Amino acid sequence: MSTAGLTPPRWAEVLLERLLPDDARETVAGDLREEFVEGVLPQRGLVGARLWYVRQVLSFVPWFAKEGSGMSKILLVVSMFTLACGCWLAVMEMVLRHPGFGERIGVALAIALICAATILARMLHVGFRGERWLWAGAAVLIALGGQAFLHNARSAHFEGFVFVISLVLVLQGVLMLATLGRADSGSRRSLDAANSLQ
């Protein structure tokens, strides 16, 4: 059977390679490609096989998340949390359409955008020391979190979720400055070490 065009989704392969450390990137991607072509594709067809592949790629997210320093792990979890919160808030504002909803949607989407960029930066293992956007993004998060915290604390109706999200935003801003300021190779073991076992 010709396998031309019968390949895993390109974006999923790229994502997998980003999720994996240097020394596992080639071998794991090769194993999954081999299983895709020889094992899953003949049984499930192209759509089923591609869905299988995406599921396998997503199964590497926990492995990816535990890599790096303690602070960068926390940053990743916090960024995912605030990304979900930002998207959720934007959707709720669009549905409820209370006065001033446009401005709040803008704020929620800005938070989501900063979080997505942070996660992407972590996945790409790049550092951003000196980059203006990093400082701007962190400053926006700290300012928004601080403002929401103070507003909530002074309000007659204290809301728990605003309290949590505001603290998380400040924490994320601080962690961004602390961890994204330096490059993270993401490498766990060197290939040389593995080869020396031969």
Place this chain on the structure above:
Amino acid sequence: MADLLGTFEQSVLLSVFALGTDAYGRSILNRVQATLQREVAAGAVYATLERLEARGLVSSRLEAGTAVRGGRARRYYALAAEGQRALGDTRRALTAMWKNVQLEVR
């Protein structure tokens, strides 16, 4: 006695042992699925292999890839002496736990 192995770790180690010289990621994944009779996430198998290697229970080596893999290398695993010991310890502990237990297993 070393820490006892979990069910999944035992399954991965036993698969590495059973596959012998053909134990690489894909074959181990398929073997574990066949043994446990359920679909297993690849990420779980690779994360377990990495953990077992870090504990010295398996060793690995790289070999050249094939065309179907796009030329990507294969990492072959082998059960280390420490891995055999851990499997033995776990088996003995399980046997001791179940000794004289009259529970009807369904």
